[in-house]
Amino acid sequence: MNDPDPRESSNKEAPLAEAFTTTVPVLLGYTAIGIAFGLLVYSMGYPWWVVFLMSALIYAGAGQFIGIDLLSAGSGIPEIGLVTLLVNSRHMVYGLSLHNRFHNTGGYKPYLIFALTDETYALLTTTPPVTGSNAGRAYFLVAFLNQMYWISAGMIGFSIGKYIPFSTEGLGFALTALFVVLLIEQLVSCRKKLPFIIAGCVAVGTFLLAGRDNMLIISLVVSIAALMVLRRRLE
């Protein structure tokens, strides 16, 4: 991927104002999804700090939705951990393309890595890189504002839960909808369709043979094994 032209940034305009302008699209998106998350946690009967801690410490949209889903279904901690790894495995790809940008960010680097959501990654890779000693601070402001939007929206969603005049039955479908959207994004961007077919057949087969509780880990292991066998065809 070629970066757009580097520029000396953040010197003239106030850095916070600039970061805010950059993050407006994420503000809109996180407000909507965050409110849905807060509402869902409220409707499951959990206390407010579950929303706050999850959004502050985990800070991953899909990961939080499926996490609260598993928690309320009574799943064990090992399974919750495993699913978290699977759902967030896409993040591993992000870091590979951010080495250069994060190189000179100094003390901001750990937070930048922690706060690397899909949306923050998209912003950081589609805006021109900031050069010089301001880079760390400029990226930090973008990442930090995004997380503030996310936490605030979750808390708003939780707070308005009791005033919502309609039933929230079926709200959990938002999780399925989220994964369908992510799957379609993958289908559009990945030229080879065989991995989808393999994973789909393996997942249905494992569900029928081993049941829903065991299907995630078995499906992934079998799918990766199939990937190894078919390496020559796919590479």
Add this chain to the structure above:
Amino acid sequence: MEVHTRILLAIGVMAALTFFTRVAPFLLFSRRNPPRIIRYVQQYIPPMVMTILVVYCLADVDWQAAPYGIPELIAVAVVAALHLWRRNALISIFCGTGVYMFMVQSGAVHCLMRGL
């Protein structure tokens, strides 16, 4: 286990493992490029995981009893169609969830099937 302890433990584990997925490429491949086999596998992991997760979500549906998963299938079709058309994740998720909530709360599918 006490309820709050279990919640806190789960959040701690999720937080640690989410951070792990984000920091791993910086720790493992800070100087050298990842080996070919890793690059090969990791490019297909997101497609496979998303496929498995969609099946996992739908595996919760009771396909044997009325309404036989019809609300889920209709709502998934709405999400997919909207997303292919507009490519806007928010619109797709909100409309699909709205349609699903309407169907399960109003019993619309039940009524339709009784009518048939």
